[in-house]
Amino acid sequence: MARITMREAISQALWEEMERDPCVFIMGEEVGVWGGTYAVTKGFYDHFGPERVRDTPISEAAIVGGAIGASLTGLRPVAELMTINFAFVAMDHIVNESAKLHYMFGGQMILPLVIRTVGGGGRQLGATHSQTPDAIFAHFPGLTVVSPGTVADAKGLLKSSIRSDNPVLFIEHATLYQMRGEVPDGEYLVPIGKSTIQRPGSDVTIVTYSKMLEVSLKAADQLAKEGIEAEIVDLRTLRPLDMEPVLESFKKTNRAVIVEEGWRSFGVGSEVASRIYEEAFDYVDAPIQRVAQKEVPLPYNRTLEQMALPQVDDVIAAVKEVV
Amino acid sequence: MAETVTMPKLGFDMAEGTLVRWVKSEGEAVSKGETLAEIETDKATVEVESPYSGVIHKHLVEQGAVVPVGSPIAEVTAPGETAAESQEGKTEPVPQTPAAEKAEVKVTPKPEVEAQQPESAGAQAEAARTGPNGPSPQTEVQEKGPETKSAPPEVGGIQRASPLARRLAVERGLDLTNIQGSGPGGRIVKRDIETIQVQPAAPPQPSQAPAAPPPPDKKAPTPPPAVGIPTGAIPEDQVVPVDRLRRAIGRRMVESKQQVPHFYITSAYDVARMMELRKQINAYMPDDQKLSVNDFIVKAAALTLRQFPNINASLKGDQVIRYGHVNIGVAVALDAGLITVVCKDADQKPIRVISREVKEMAARARSGKVKPDDIEGSTFSVSNLGMYNVEDFAAIINPPEAAILAVGSVKPAPVAVDGELKVGMLMKATISADHRVTDGAEAAHYMQALARYLEDPLLLLVG
Numbered sequence: 001m002a003r004i005t006m007r008e009a010i011s012q013a014l015w016e017e018m019e020r021d022p023c024v025f026i027m028g029e030e031v032g033v034w035g036g037t038y039a040v041t042k043g044f045y046d047h048f049g050p051e052r053v054r055d056t057p058i059s060e061a062a063i064v065g066g067a068i069g070a071s072l073t074g075l076r077p078v079a080e081l082m083t084i085n086f087a088f089v090a091m092d093h094i095v096n097e098s099a100k101l102h103y104m105f106g107g108q109m110i111l112p113l114v115i116r117t118v119g120g121g122g123r124q125l126g127a128t129h130s131q132t133p134d135a136i137f138a139h140f141p142g143l144t145v146v147s148p149g150t151v152a153d154a155k156g157l158l159k160s161s162i163r164s165d166n167p168v169l170f171i172e173h174a175t176l177y178q179m180r181g182e183v184p185d186g187e188y189l190v191p192i193g194k195s196t197i198q199r200p201g202s203d204v205t206i207v208t209y210s211k212m213l214e215v216s217l218k219a220a221d222q223l224a225k226e227g228i229e230a231e232i233v234d235l236r237t238l239r240p241l242d243m244e245p246v247l248e249s250f251k252k253t254n255r256a257v258i259v260e261e262g263w264r265s266f267g268v269g270s271e272v273a274s275r276i277y278e279e280a281f282d283y284v285d286a287p288i289q290r291v292a293q294k295e296v297p298l299p300y301n302r303t304l305e306q307m308a309l310p311q312v313d314d315v316i317a318a319v320k321e322v323v
Numbered sequence: 324m325a326e327t328v329t330m331p332k333l334g335f336d337m338a339e340g341t342l343v344r345w346v347k348s349e350g351e352a353v354s355k356g357e358t359l360a361e362i363e364t365d366k367a368t369v370e371v372e373s374p375y376s377g378v379i380h381k382h383l384v385e386q387g388a389v390v391p392v393g394s395p396i397a398e399v400t401a402p403g404e405t406a407a408e409s410q411e412g413k414t415e416p417v418p419q420t421p422a423a424e425k426a427e428v429k430v431t432p433k434p435e436v437e438a439q440q441p442e443s444a445g446a447q448a449e450a451a452r453t454g455p456n457g458p459s460p461q462t463e464v465q466e467k468g469p470e471t472k473s474a475p476p477e478v479g480g481i482q483r484a485s486p487l488a489r490r491l492a493v494e495r496g497l498d499l500t501n502i503q504g505s506g507p508g509g510r511i512v513k514r515d516i517e518t519i520q521v522q523p524a525a526p527p528q529p530s531q532a533p534a535a536p537p538p539p540d541k542k543a544p545t546p547p548p549a550v551g552i553p554t555g556a557i558p559e560d561q562v563v564p565v566d567r568l569r570r571a572i573g574r575r576m577v578e579s580k581q582q583v584p585h586f587y588i589t590s591a592y593d594v595a596r597m598m599e600l601r602k603q604i605n606a607y608m609p610d611d612q613k614l615s616v617n618d619f620i621v622k623a624a625a626l627t628l629r630q631f632p633n634i635n636a637s638l639k640g641d642q643v644i645r646y647g648h649v650n651i652g653v654a655v656a657l658d659a660g661l662i663t664v665v666c667k668d669a670d671q672k673p674i675r676v677i678s679r680e681v682k683e684m685a686a687r688a689r690s691g692k693v694k695p696d697d698i699e700g701s702t703f704s705v706s707n708l709g710m711y712n713v714e715d716f717a718a719i720i721n722p723p724e725a726a727i728l729a730v731g732s733v734k735p736a737p738v739a740v741d742g743e744l745k746v747g748m749l750m751k752a753t754i755s756a757d758h759r760v761t762d763g764a765e766a767a768h769y770m771q772a773l774a775r776y777l778e779d780p781l782l783l784l785v786g
Contacts, residue, residue, distance in 0.1 A: 254487050254513055285487040285513045286506065321507070 001184060006148075007177040009155035010116075011040050014078065016187070017162045018048055021076060024162055025052040028063055028080030028116075037082050038118065038177050060090040064115060068097050068167075071113040076162060084119040084171060085129050087137075098167035099142030110165040114158075119147075120173040120211050120261055121309055127297035130305070132262035134210075135271070137169050138238035145238040146192060147171040149213030151181030153236055156190025164192060173211040195242040197249065201231035204319050205249040207272050208259040209235040212291075212310060216259050219315035228323055230257075238268060243275050250276055254285035255322040259315055264292035286322040291315050325398040326375045327383075328359060330390045333369055333695055339391045340364050343571075347379045353399060360396065361567070368571045369695075375399045484511035491516040496562035568660040579722050584758040587717045590770040593738050595748040597780040611682075616733060617653065617707045618678040619783060620752075623776035624705055624728055625649045625669035626786045631769045635702050637723040638760050652701030652721060655685040662688045663721060665701040674783060709733060715751035726756040726766070750777070 004012075018024045025048075026032075026041060032055040035042035045053045056063050060081055067079035081087050087094060098111055121130035138145045144166050148154040154172070161168040198213060199220055208216045213234050220230040231249045235241065250256050256276055258269035269290035276288060294308040330340055340362040347353045347360070359373040380398040384390050482499050484492070488511045492499050497519060504511035565573070597619055605613045628635040632645040649670040652663040664684035666677050684697045706718040707730040718729040731751040738747030752773070756766045776782050 254485075281486050282490040283487050285485040286510075 001182040003180055003182050004151060005177060006151045006154050006172070006179050006181070007038060007040055009151045009181075009183055010158055010172065011042070012183075013155045013158035013162070014041065015044070015047075017159055018044075018052065021162075023074065023076045024078065025054065025070075025075060026078050026080065027054040027056050027067060027070075029056060029058055029082050031055060031080050036080070038172075038174075040177075041080075060086045061093055064090040064093040064098070067113050067115070068093060068101070068111060071111045071167075072101070072109050076112045076114075078114045078116055078162060081115060081117040083125075083129055083174075084117045084133060085131050087115070087117055087133075087169075094137070094167075094169070095140045095143065099140045102166070103142055111167045112162075112165045113167045114161045114164075114170055115168070116158075116170045116172065118174050119171045120175060121293075121298045121305060122175050122211075124300055124302055124305060125174075126300045130298040132260070132293065134171055134238055134260075135262055135267045137171075138241075138268070138271075140239075142167070143239065144168040144192060145171065146236065147173075147210045147238060148190075148236060149173075149176075149208070149210045149234050150198070151179060152183045153190050153234075155183055156188055157192065157236065160189045160192050163189075168192070171210070176211055176214070179214070190236070193237045193240040193242050195233055195235045195237070195245045197231060197245055198234045199230065199232040201229035201253070203229045203253055204231070204255040204257060204323050205246065205253045206230050206232045206257050206259060206315070206319070207235065207246050207269075208232065209238070209268070210261065212259045212261050215310060215312055216315055218312045219319065222312065222316060223319055228319060230319060235268070235272075241271070241275075243272070243279065246272065247276065247280050250280050251283045254283050255288075257289045257291060257315065257318045257322060259291040259310060259318075261293055261310060263295055264290050265295065267292055289318040289321050291318045325380050325400050326377070327395045328371070328374065328397045328399060330362070330392050330394050330396055331369075331371060332392045333362070333364055337364050337392060339389050340369075341389050342384050342386060342396060343368060344386055345382055346370070347373070349379050349382055351379050353377060353379055363571070368567065371396075373399060375401075377401045482511070483509055485513065487513050488516050493564070495519075496564040498564075566659060568657070572660055575722065576719050579719050583720050583722060585717075585720060585755050586758050586763060586766070587753055587755050588763065588766050588770055589715055589717075589751055589753040590767075590774070591749055591751045592774055592777045593747040594733055594750045594777050594780075597777055597783075598733060598748050600780045600784075612675070612679070614674055614678050616709060617705065617730070618674050618681065619780060620707065620728075620730055620777070621651050621653060621666060621669055621677050621681070621705055622672075622674050622783050622786070623773055623780075624703065625651050625666075626776055626783070627769060627773045628703055629670050630772060631765065633761055633765060634726050634756065634769055636725045636760055637702075638725065638757060639723070643725075643760055646702040648700075648702060650700050650702045652704035652724070653681050653685075654704070654706050655688045657689060662693065662698060663701060663704060664688055664693070664697050665699060667700065670786075703727070705730065709750070715753050717753045718755050720755050720757055724757075725760040726754055729753045729755065 014026065018026075026044065030037055031041045032045040032050065032053045034055075035045070041053065056066070063079050063081065067077040070077045081090070094115065098113060098115075101109060102111060119132050119134060121132065123130070134145065134147060137143060144161070144164065146157050146161055146168055147170075148157050158170060161170050199217060201220065206216045206220065213232065216230075216232050220232060223230055231253060233246050233249055246256075256273070258272050260268040262268065264270070267290070269292055273288040273290065277284065291310045291314050293310060296308055298308055299305050330342075333340065341364075342360055343363045344361045346358045353359060353373045353376065355374060355376045356372050358370045359379075360371045362369050362371055377399040380400040382397050383395050390396060483504060483506075484499050485506065489499065491513060492502070492511075495516065497516060499511055502511050502515055502519065503509075505515050506512040598616075601614055601616065601619060608614065628649045633643070635649055636643050636645045648668055650665050650667045651669040652665050654661050654663050664681060666672070666680050669677055672680075684693070687693045687697060701721070701724065703724055704718075704721045704727040706727060708716060709730055709732045711732070713731045715731040716729050718727045720727050729752065733748050733750045735746050736749035737744055738749065739745075740747070752770070754766050754770055776786070
């Protein structure tokens with residue numbers, strides 16, 4: 001087991017898949033000569049050359065549109081959007097084309113396309129560059145939405161995403177690139193659409209993903225000192241959403257707190273809570289709690305920004321509401 | 324304005340019904356089709372469904388009240404309507420209204436009935452448990468009369484309990500109104516249910532008695548239970564909630580035993596010829612049409628009743644109604660209780676017709692599809708425990724009938740024929756009769772007359 005950063009894990013996944021399959025190529029703003037905004041593709045340009053590591057104009061519509069076209073011809077593009085906030089500019093390509101072409105043309109073509117992008121707040125990038133709009137994308141049938149919370153999952157899920165014949169929106173978190181974690185040696189894959197237990201417990205089920213997994217794990221450690229054992233389910237994929245581990249855990253603990261970085265309204269927590277109520281109503285022993293970002297545009301001011309984002313204490317307070 | 328719900332007409336001759344229980348309280352929201360109240364007629368307990376969606380503005384009658392068909396029983400306000408509006412609507416007593424406004428009713432597997440026993444081989448051991456003594460009288464208390472509404476610790480009109488706690492309470496037969504909640508706002512949660520001890524002092528109730536042994540089956544003898552000192556944990560007491568059917572059985576049986584002065588007369592009959600005749604007839608019958616012993620008894624009881632109109636009767640006030648029709652009630656075992664199906668004009672029908680009708684009604688009763696007509700109008704009942712190797716027993720009268728015949732098993736036994744000892748087929752039967760209507764001599768005379776048909780069964784075929 002090697003202990004590496006999430007940046008290295010993602011980089012390894014890309015490298016391995018490009019070595020494995022000549023159809024895989026990278027395109028995006030500053031991915032080539034510069035080595036990527038978050039330095040994920042450093043060294044790729046020199047090794048794989050300009051044909052397979054393509055710098056693009058500053059146009060997200062062009063990047064996603066070009067990637068869709070390439071995927072239709074049989075290539076496997078990994079398009080990078082510098083932040084998910086810029087994905088809105090390419091919304092039509094993402095939701096009206098990538099998510100629907102296979103369906104609308106009767107399955108005549110596949111779209112083995114990955115859109116890698118970066119979401120989340122906490123780096124003082126201001127209201128328009130710090131959003132967590134994951135739920136918006138998870139709303140659309142036809143689009144796979146993946147968002148890892150551990151180093152090992154980041155590598156294994158990205159490799160699975162590249163090998164998937166469906167368009168995948170792969171959302172990385174801006175503050176997790178430095179996070180270190182162990183990854184299995186050698187080649188491995190993590191399946192898309194499988195939630196997993198990241199920490200076993202018996203008193204409450206915390207459902208979360210991405211950066212909030214880290215926050216929830218810290219909260220769980222503190223709660224454990226008070227004798228409350230939280231079980232943490234990491235969704236890892238938002239669509240297709242795997243509720244099985246969540247329901248299984250909930251039927252054991254009868255209480256749930258859902259922690260997400262995005263806003264509460266119409267969010268991931270709303271969806272997960274509804275599914276629990278629908279499928280495990282007779283196991284509910286307390287109203288399900290949601291921890292989410294305050295309903296404001298994220299402030300630039302550091303203190304205010306942290307106040308608006310979900311913190312360890314918020315998770316602890318929510319757990320204490322239900323146990 | 325408020326909509327008015329009226330007492331539905333549930334049977335052809337129903338003039339009034341008793342509002343046994345309000346299912347929806349005043350102020351509670353109700354959707355169209357939800358159960359509003361339970362109503363009892365002579366023969367059936369029926370759920371009345373709300374014809375409207377809205378909020379129960381007012382109960383117009385108390386629980387336990389006897390209400391004429393068509394009279395208003397409740398007002399339902401439209402969703403969002405204010406109380407003031409509904410008050411306004413209320414000032415004008417709404418006259419009876421079109422069919423669309425009639426409460427919809429759902430007949431459920433009928434309660435009622437008493438300790439009679441079904442005739443069918445499929446009878447559940449459970450049913451046998453009810454026994455002639457009826458269910459635990461304990462069940463009676465809550466249901467009687469215009470009851471004082473128990474006031475549970477409620478918040479905002481509902482008992483706060485988590486869905487899990489509610490489910491666990493149902494599984495363990497616990498009443499949430501007696502439980503103190505420890506969750507937020509006094510909500511009852513799982514731990515509150517789990518910490519409740521089963522009342523250790525509760526004496527074993529009849530319903531918890533060991534199940535009656537299954538009917539003897541010579542082909543497959545069950546091995547005797549192992550001997551030795553039992554090991555392992557003794558099962559804990561179970562608390563089983565009393566369901567609606569059992570409550571109704573309990574109420575009616577208590578009512579009968581308290582108000583009807585029963586007396587009992589037992590006679591023994593040699594039914595060897597009847598058994599032989601049945602065997603001969605059944606040789607011609609396909610399996611699903613074979614006649615049961617009970618079919619013969621129903622026919623015999625009905626024919627005999629024609630000569631005893633005072634036993635085929637009901638006491639009503641200071642009058643005795645002697646019925647022209649002879650309608651025999653036959654008990655059928657359900658999974659959780661008993662129900663009497665009624666074979667109308669049994670004295671007029673060939674045994675094969677009686678047999679078919681009882682079979683069909685019993686099947687409907689067991690599948691929960693009984694029709695009001697199947698259970699209405701009996702004038703006399705027959706209860707048969709013959710399939711359980713019963714010597715004899717006494718049944719509780721099924722009001723408003725004046726008598727019931729309880730039939731034991733047919734067994735080979737020594738009989739004296741012309742001074743000689745022979746082996747006959749003996750069957751004992753006991754009539755329970757209402758002493759306000761009839762007397763010992765008349766009932767004994769009936770039992771004697773019954774012998775004419777039971778012991779000379781060809782008369783049953785021509786009667």
